[in-house]
Amino acid sequence: MMTRRHIAALGVALWFGILALTPLLADNYTIRIAITIAMYSAMALSWNFIGGFAGYPSFSTAAFFGIGCYVGAIAQRSGVPLVVAWALATVFVTVFAVALGAIILRLKGHYFAIGSIAIVEVVRLVVSSWGGLTGGGDGLNVPLLSGGPDRVATTVLYVMLAIMLAAFVVTILVDRARLGFGLRCISQNEDAADMVGIDTTRYKIAAYALSALFCGTVGAVYASWVGYIDPTDSFSILLSVKVPVMVLLGGAGTVLGPIIGAGAFVMLEEFFWANFLEWNRAILGGIIVFLIFFLPSGILKLDYRRLFRRKSPVDRTEAA
Amino acid sequence: MFGKPRKSAVLTAAAIALASAATLSAASAPAWAQDVLRIGAPLALTGGLADEGKKQESVWQLWLDKINAAGGIKVGGKTMKVEIIKYDYQTDGKRAGQLAEKLITDDKVDVLMAPFGSGHTKIIAAVTERYQVPLLACVASSESVYDQSFKYLFGTLAPNSGMTDAMAALYKQKLPTLKKIAIYGRDDVFPKSMATSMATSAKAAGIEVAYNELYAVGTMDHSAAISAIKAAGADWIYMTGYTQDLILGRKQLNDLGVKAPIITMVTGPAYKEFTDGLGDLADGVTSSTWWHHATAYTGAAGVWPSTEAFYKDFTTAFKSDPDYVHASCAAAADVLVNAVQKAGSTDKAKVRDALEATDMLTFYGPIKFGPNHMNLGRDMPIIQVQGKDIKVLYPASIANAEMKLIK
Numbered sequence: 001m002m003t004r005r006h007i008a009a010l011g012v013a014l015w016f017g018i019l020a021l022t023p024l025l026a027d028n029y030t031i032r033i034a035i036t037i038a039m040y041s042a043m044a045l046s047w048n049f050i051g052g053f054a055g056y057p058s059f060s061t062a063a064f065f066g067i068g069c070y071v072g073a074i075a076q077r078s079g080v081p082l083v084v085a086w087a088l089a090t091v092f093v094t095v096f097a098v099a100l101g102a103i104i105l106r107l108k109g110h111y112f113a114i115g116s117i118a119i120v121e122v123v124r125l126v127v128s129s130w131g132g133l134t135g136g137g138d139g140l141n142v143p144l145l146s147g148g149p150d151r152v153a154t155t156v157l158y159v160m161l162a163i164m165l166a167a168f169v170v171t172i173l174v175d176r177a178r179l180g181f182g183l184r185c186i187s188q189n190e191d192a193a194d195m196v197g198i199d200t201t202r203y204k205i206a207a208y209a210l211s212a213l214f215c216g217t218v219g220a221v222y223a224s225w226v227g228y229i230d231p232t233d234s235f236s237i238l239l240s241v242k243v244p245v246m247v248l249l250g251g252a253g254t255v256l257g258p259i260i261g262a263g264a265f266v267m268l269e270e271f272f273w274a275n276f277l278e279w280n281r282a283i284l285g286g287i288i289v290f291l292i293f294f295l296p297s298g299i300l301k302l303d304y305r306r307l308f309r310r311k312s313p314v315d316r317t318e319a320a
Numbered sequence: 321m322f323g324k325p326r327k328s329a330v331l332t333a334a335a336i337a338l339a340s341a342a343t344l345s346a347a348s349a350p351a352w353a354q355d356v357l358r359i360g361a362p363l364a365l366t367g368g369l370a371d372e373g374k375k376q377e378s379v380w381q382l383w384l385d386k387i388n389a390a391g392g393i394k395v396g397g398k399t400m401k402v403e404i405i406k407y408d409y410q411t412d413g414k415r416a417g418q419l420a421e422k423l424i425t426d427d428k429v430d431v432l433m434a435p436f437g438s439g440h441t442k443i444i445a446a447v448t449e450r451y452q453v454p455l456l457a458c459v460a461s462s463e464s465v466y467d468q469s470f471k472y473l474f475g476t477l478a479p480n481s482g483m484t485d486a487m488a489a490l491y492k493q494k495l496p497t498l499k500k501i502a503i504y505g506r507d508d509v510f511p512k513s514m515a516t517s518m519a520t521s522a523k524a525a526g527i528e529v530a531y532n533e534l535y536a537v538g539t540m541d542h543s544a545a546i547s548a549i550k551a552a553g554a555d556w557i558y559m560t561g562y563t564q565d566l567i568l569g570r571k572q573l574n575d576l577g578v579k580a581p582i583i584t585m586v587t588g589p590a591y592k593e594f595t596d597g598l599g600d601l602a603d604g605v606t607s608s609t610w611w612h613h614a615t616a617y618t619g620a621a622g623v624w625p626s627t628e629a630f631y632k633d634f635t636t637a638f639k640s641d642p643d644y645v646h647a648s649c650a651a652a653a654d655v656l657v658n659a660v661q662k663a664g665s666t667d668k669a670k671v672r673d674a675l676e677a678t679d680m681l682t683f684y685g686p687i688k689f690g691p692n693h694m695n696l697g698r699d700m701p702i703i704q705v706q707g708k709d710i711k712v713l714y715p716a717s718i719a720n721a722e723m724k725l726i727k
Contacts, residue, residue, distance in 0.1 A: 028421055
């Protein structure tokens with residue numbers, strides 16, 4: 001008999017399969033949605049390390065993504081080959097996060113949240129003022145990926161899926177390892193965790209670095225995909241909000257939550273946008289409020305047995 | 321690790337159901353007809369650039385009504401209907417690219433019109449170039465948009481470097497004591513390029529650049545910069561940005577008691593919102609613009625035979641004056657139809673070639689694309705708010721007022 005674990009694993013495999021098969025089944029627009037899902041899933045999985053496991057409300061996703069965009073773009077413009085440029089962006093963003101984390105992770109709770117938002121703004125201002133290197137407000141042209149539109153879409157999809165898969169595998173590893181345990185302890189009570197011998201500072205820095213790493217890669221790949229980046233779009237504060245909402249929607253601190261949340265969010269957004277052109281933002285906002293009120297710990301923690309209990313015969317007789 | 325798997329299974333099922341629903345709705349493209357010219361337009365109808373996006377939307381509707389009232393357009397002996405398919409990209413660059421792709425692959429449009437602003441035009445240009453679909457940009461004026469030698473991108477605004485030389489020369493002539501200029505620009509594609517090119521032009525005209533700074537997008541307080549401008553003692557203040565920035569800037573100049581005989585805000589007075597938002601404070605503010613309805617072109621090809629005819633139709637429909645966004649975008653639609661007629665079909669490569677060979681006069685002015693596919697430069701108007709009116713100061717052929725200095 002299949003255990004619950006098998007079913008979950010099968011579900012994830014199936015989901016990856018569906019996303020990976022879109023180039024065979026659908027047009028480029030649908031592939032674009034699949035790319036967006038993979039991209040946000042990777043970022044949601046990343047955020048989960050710091051926001052979910054460690055319980056630190058970080059809003060610096062946009063900073064990591066944006067730096068990834070710029071490092072990738074600048075590297076490519078100076079003649080670095082594509083894949084090396086992506087790797088370079090990943091390494092740079094990770095190092096940046098470690099250095100930054102060592103400072104900013106001394107803050108806790110609300111203070112940390114505000115500090116992490118400030119990072120996005122500061123990095124955006126630096127990038128937009130450093131005109132000589134980044135083109136400032138003019139933005140940067142990134143060499144277009146070669147090949148026709150179909151090939152580009154397929155390539156980007158598989159790269160994004162690979163990043164998502166890598167982020168997922170790392171999530172599983174962290175979840176099982178001492179690191180995951182330690183981060184959960186920090187989330188519950190940091191002082192107590194410290195007392196029982198968890199090196200909280202180092203653990204938090206590791207989680208913060210993990211939350212940056214994949215965002216850096218995603219940013220660099222995104223830059224190559226769109227072919228043009230500017231500070232406003234690369235460091236959009238909306239991105240910093242969207243990603244945590246996705247994780248909360250799915251279930252923070254769980255392994256599957258970020259993937260479910262990102263997939264559901266992107267499709268909801270797409271659905272409301274396509275059908276309610278005028279009101280889509282308001283509807284989406286309403287849904288987010290609804291979810292936060294009624295699903296505080298995400299879709300994964302929804303108690304389906306309780307939902308269906310009313311229909312059981314016992315309940316019916318009680319009601320009658 | 322897979323904590324509570326039964327739930328996950330239900331969830332996976334739900335996710336898959338949702339996924340297939342999304343795929344289905346995305347696949348239901350509108351009916352496709354052969355004798356229809358389909359124009360795609362991703363527009364910023366909500367978000368930061370909503371005002372400009374709505375202008376494009378309304379003027380294209382006016383244009384389309386005119387075309388359809390005539391029964392369509394004549395292409396190679398038969399009559400074609402014209403359709404404009406527009407989507408709101410919410411002033412979000414990522415979505416702009418996504419929509420361009422949707423319009424091309426899903427709605428199968430023949431050509432695309434770019435939205436307002438140089439940055440978003442560039443994002444869409446990367447998509448259209450990949451799919452080899454012609455893209456007409458009617459509100460992207462920075463040369464940096466056209467510097468990648470894209471084959472399918474064409475712009476109806478002229479390069480903005482020409483605007484600043486003429487302005488510096490004119491002001492120097494009207495105010496011979498003009499010595500110092502303070503330049504304060506928004507760090508964004510178009511406003512930035514206007515600020516940098518003004519600095520060059522001013523130096524060339526022998527005006528000292530006493531202050532030259534950029535402000536970040538989204539700046540809500542200009543008082544620090546304005547204090548520095550005040551200290552610099554400039555007699556010409558030149559600020560660039562979008563309407564909201566400029567309204568704020570003008571108010572703060574007043575609040576901090578900065579006085580200068582010439583205040584230029586690019587391209588504030590070109591928009592009605594600017595004068596409406598500032599009231600008396602707008603008086604005397606000058607700007608350059610790409611088009612003003614006082615420029616009288618007659619015998620034009622396209623939907624409107626003259627500038628006057630366009631102005632009349634526009635004011636009847638919207639009870640307000642058109643600005644350059646309206647004019648350039650309506651003209652771009654005319655250019656497009658002209659190219660399709662020349663090409664004899666909606667074949668994308670042929671339309672592209674026809675666009676490249678464009679040489680026509682529209683109600684908006686002559687259109688002929690230069691080597692970088694931007695409309696070739698011509699004398700662009702310098703305007704000033706005088707009382708409640710917008711007067712044209714330059715070029716002399718259409719000037720209808722003398723420049724007034726701010727007291």
